[in-house]
Amino acid sequence: MDNNQIWQAVLGEMELNLSKANFITWLKQTFISSFEDDQVVIGVPNIFTKTWIERKYHKEIYTSLKNITNIKIKQVLYKTEIQKNTQTNEFFNTNKPINQTSTDGNNYHNNKPVTTNRFGLNSRYLFDTFIVGKGNELACAACQAVVANPGVTYNPLLIHGGVGLGKTHLLQAVGNLAIKTTDRVLYATSETFSYDYINTVRGGHAKDFKDRYRNVDLLLIDDVQFMGGKDGTQEAFFHTFNDLHNMNKQIVITSDRHIKSIPALEKRLASRLGSGMIVNITLPDIETRIAILEKKCKEKNYSLTFEILNYIASHVQDSIRDLEGALNRVIAVHEFNNSMPTKESVEDVLNDLLTTLRTKAITAKNILEATARFYDISIKDLIGKRRQKELVFPRQIAIFLMREDSNLSYPAIGQEIGGRDHTTAIHSYNKIAKQLKINKKT
Missing domain, CATH: 3.40.50.300 (P-loop containing nucleotide triphosphate hydrolases)
Structure with missing residues (x-):
């Protein structure tokens, strides 16, 4: 697996945990500039992106690189560098009719170009390819x-x-x-x-x-x-x-x-x-999830036993996107290590990803329902415009919990709380976080 394939696999994992807007904004035009021994250098388009990624996403990138390559990477660095080979930046869609790799599965095995045409349509999204x-x-x-x-x-x-x-x-x-x-x-x-x-x-x-x-x-x-x-x-x-x-x-x-x-x-x-x-x-049943995995394996010309497919399908249940992300990780890690997948090795490869997915399973709806129930108010009032004290505080609590437990971005949280601006979500989160620190000291 070359540097481009490794980075596509990393991006596939990052996509699972970021909003679409943040994913495209900060990771577009990024690539592996060099990978020597235990040091990886990531190329980024400008100094602002470099600073933001170092502060916000370094830990996730570092962890993902270690998991995919199975190498004890000591250092991940970032430097401003323009990508010389534009084909390596194929993970992202643009509005122009260009050839690109579909983000639906991050398929680096099937190198057939995917066209986003003048209608805004991705040529891989067909009824024939829908399970x-x-x-x-x-x-x-x-x-x-x-x-x-x-x-x-x-x-x-x-x-x-x-x-x-x-x-x-x-x-x-x-x-x-x-x-x-x-x-x-x-x-x-x-x-x-x-x-x-x-x-x-x-x-x-x-x-x-x-x-x-x-x-x-x-x-x-x-x-x-x-x-x-x-x-x-x-x-x-x-x-x-x-x-x-x-x-x-x-x-x-x-x-x-x-x-x-x-x-x-x-x-x-x-x-x-x-x-x-x-x-x-609704959520696909296990038979459908296995069928999706089988189809993706066929597209990638990669073979997995039914036991492994069944294990993945049994443990990744909430999203087809997550299902494909798990499959991509299994393939990437085993190809990088030139090893044959076994049920035991797949369990090891997916261990931390499954933990992340279990955390993601806590939804905004769950949090709103629990908060409304705890404070004995209606969800309509919780996300509504009224600003009485008995509603504002539960609203701030719900926002804090969404940020902590559901991995939602501030704009997404704002949408869940009655279509509010992201700055309202930030203010509410900071207020509750500050109060919790004060409470710990007293």
Whole structure:
């Protein structure tokens, strides 16, 4: 395994524990500059990124490198350096039509290029590559139906489910099948939609925004929950939705929760989004998880015994993304050490990862429910706008627990607490942390 493959495996692990925004912002354009004996040098694009990674992510990078290489690395250094070979920076998506490696599995064995085309679609996300099981068969059937009868059968179609269960795969599979019959298709995340709206309006090019999002036959919007609390974005999307729906243009949307559970989402927009077909993707059962692992092994041309596949599938249950991350680690470590995987070696390789995943299993929803129950208040009041003392303190406690126990970023925590700004989350966390230190001293 060369330096690029090692770094792709490290990035695969880092992705499990960071928000998408932080992952792309800080780890894009990073690479292994040199790996000699027990010292690794990581190349970063600028001094600001270098300082941030050293302060925030050094421990995780160091641990991941040791686990993947199984070498007693003594030192990991960072230096500003421009990547000479652009192909080694293939882990990340961009908005341009370039060849890149899919982040869905971080596949360094299958070197077939993956194209993000002018529609914003990843060419690997197809119905043919989607593993259908009990938890997603209705969602898959509904997606195929809207391609067969766009604007007629289910419009809008809303797919909701937890992180890493295949919503984006299905959403883009709809687009990849639809572009065979029309070129008026557009895929965008809700964050991209918001960014486009803000920048075109500020620049006095509102017409360009309307032309981009309304002159389509099929609009695919990913992670609509991030529109919560963004009044201008919601207003723009409301009118975009109405225009397309009135013209019988198909709209497909994904969310990590039911539309009624999105904080700070305007009622009229929620009503529109929920007016069509709503389908849920649930956790895959063990048979489906094993099938996913078998398919990924086949893609990577790597063989694992059923006993090992069953072990991985039995212990990684909450996300297909986590399942693929575990598989990637197993393959990376054994290839680096040129060894054959056994159940015992796989248990050893995955030990700390499984501990991390158990920590991640504590969700924001769990914390909100427990906090509301403990303080005898409703979740609606807990995440609401009222600022009575008996609500503010439990709210701050919930924010503190989310940061400590769920690995959520501050912006993500803000979204969970009624669509608040990330600075509110930071202030609340610091206040409770400070109070805990005072209590320990007294």
